Each structure stands twice: as structure tokens, then as C-alpha cells.
Amino acid sequence: MKRTAFSIRTGLFLCLGTLLIATACNNNSSQKNTKPLLSDSARAANKRIDSLRRASYRNNDLSIIFLDATSQIMQAQMVLEKADYAGNKPQMVDSLIINSDSGDSLYYALRRMYMAATAFAETEEQRARFNAMTMPDSTKLWLQKHFKGSTPSGALSALTKFQNDCTVINKIIRK
Template identity: 55%
Template sequence: MERTANAVKTGLYVCLVALLIMAGCKSQDSQSGAAAGNMSDSARKAQDRLDSLRKTHYLNNDLSIIFLDATSWIMKTQMALTRAEMTGNKKEMVDSLVINSTQGDTLYLTLRRMYEAGAVFAESYSQKDQYRAMREPDSSRLWLQKHFKDNTPKQALKTLEGFQNDVTTINKIVRK
């Protein structure tokens, strides 16, 4: 038991150090005027180390639950939007069903977990950056507004199809 506690503490310290290194590298990049999205080699190495640590902590059951949750919440939201589309194709319906609802918040959280898993298991830096960018902004309300604001139910359904395609793609990457 004590040995496990020490291993957990050591892992947490390693993660903390990696995060501090990444934060330091990121602040140096922003000070030097580097383009947004470009990370220095040391920041990439720290991120790679952090991703490898995260990979070891994911279990197959955890990954399955992440993808099932994402698919389930996408389908629930699609059903609600389909019903709304039948009654009228108005933008206000998307706001009330997705942006201003707990269902939208849960959709955001499940997709955020899925995109994080995708970033951890991605095969290239461009994929990692793409999946990390899909988690931004770091607020459910702002994220939902970014993807669904001023959409009709039909447009929102197309957005959800894109998310479902990402679920399939990321699941394939993770299962390799």
C-alpha cells in the first residue's frame, strides 16, 4: 500500500514538473513572438512525456466509456434537434436545446474528454494540435456558442455529424 502511494506521488510530481516546464516554454514562446500553435522542441518533448504518462493511465474500459458517452450524448442531442426541426427550423430552438441547457453542458464535457484522448493518442503533432484546439474555449457555454450559435436545427445536426465522425476517427487511432 505504501509502495503504491509513493508511486502515485512520484507520478504526480513528474506531471507537475512537466506542466511547469510546458508553462515556462509556452511563456517564452509567447514573449519571443512565436506564432500561435507552434511549440518549441522542449515544450513538445514535455507534452510527449505527459501524453505517454496519460496513455498508461487510460484503461480499455475507460476509453470505451469515453467513446460510448460521446456517441450517446451526440445521439440524444440529435434526437432533440430532429424533433425541433419537425416543429420549425428556428435558430432559437438550438439555443434552448443545446447552448442554454444541461444537455449541452454534458455534450461539451463528453466531447472534451474524447478530444483529450484523441490528443493523447494522436500519431502526429498536427493531429494533437487539431484535437486540443477542439477543446477550446475552456468553458462549456463559450464552446457551445462557438459551435452552435446562430445555427438552425438542420445546421446543428450537421455539426453533430462532424463530431460523430471525430468519435469514429479518434476511436480508430486509440485502438491501433
């Protein structure tokens, strides 16, 4: 009798353990394969907010945003080109871009440009990419994310990427 009760108890624990493991595996696989989807009402709210943002950007003249971004990129490129001739050391980028007022100005100009791009994005992928370029929401952290540890020539290639984004965003907005 003791043996039968022990066998039944052991069998129940094994079944319970198997059931728990199977449930955990199903939960993990379903979480990996699903994307966070917005409800229809959330999508409609986002579209309404974007239309209000687009209207406000038109009133504030979008050309100023692109001229400012392009100007800040060109100024940073000139500073980095001079530093590239002097030597190709990462510490130069830290002092010329990350820890300077010109880096702060570059951040604010590019942030405004990417925020406008988020409002005018044509697809959800574009919206996510442009919104990701505004993060983190701190001047120093953003500059460190994009320029920390890079040499002047590496920083120049990052600025070229920002310049290409500026051109692409300008085309999207001007459609």
C-alpha cells in the same frame, strides 16, 4: 558651411529612416514565414506527459469515453430532429442545446473525448486540431462557438461532424 551641415544631417536622417524601414520589413517577413518550433527538450517532455496520459486513460477504460460521447451526440440529435420538424429557427437550438443541461453533458463528453485524442494523436497537426476542439474552456462559450445562430438542421450537421470525429479518434486510439 550651413548648407553642407544641413545636407549631411538630412542625408544621415534619410539613411537612418531607410535602415529602420528595411529592418522592420525584414522582421515582419521573417515572423510570417516561421512556425513556432518546440525545442527537443520540450518535445521530449510532451511525449513523456502523453505517455502518462495514455496510461491513465487505459486504466480508466477508454470505451466509456466513446460510449458516453456517442450517447450524448445521439440524444442531442434526437432532440434536434424533433425541433427540425417543428420549425427551422435558430432560437430553438439556443434553448435546446446552448441553454440546457443536455448541452452541458454533450460538452463534457466531447471534451473528454478530444482530450483523450490529444494524448493519442499520431502527428502534431492531429494534436493541434484535437486540442483546438477543447477550446474555449467554458461550457457556454464552447456551445456558442459550435451552435450559436445555427438552425436545427445546421446543428445536426455539426453533430454529424462530432460523430465522425468520434469514429476517427476511436480508430486512432485502438491501433
